[in-house]
Amino acid sequence: MVISMNKEFLLNLYKACEMGSTSIKDVIGIISNKENKITKNLIDYENQYIVLKDRVEHILKENNITYGGGSLMAKAGSFMGVHMELMRDNSDAKIADMLIQGFTMGVLEVTRELKKNKERITKEEKAIAEDLISFQNKAIKEMKHFL
16 A cells, blocks of 8 residues: 555545536436437546546545545535526537536646646556546547537
């Protein structure tokens, strides 16, 4: 077991994965009775976020770091924002646009965290962050097909 030197980095990585999976799950729920072509992609993305979150969770548990979900207010705010946007327009293009914005913010935040903490994180933590960035960049490219 490698002891993490950066609790904050791990918690931020966990929150990024959790927020991604929760937001996408919300979108799936909102469009569940619609016939959007983007739904398969959404399910895949939610699953990828969950796998990454589980990897971070494993490290948190190994290091006895207490973690919890994001704040209830942040989740509620995110859900309401997504819900309001999709009530006006639930087209694949609109969903893709929203996801591209979210994935782009995620890439920027995780990249910033990686650079800030590169001396204090383990190879495994760096690999998870890089996998998250890679996944989000790939998803951005895929979502452009729906615009």
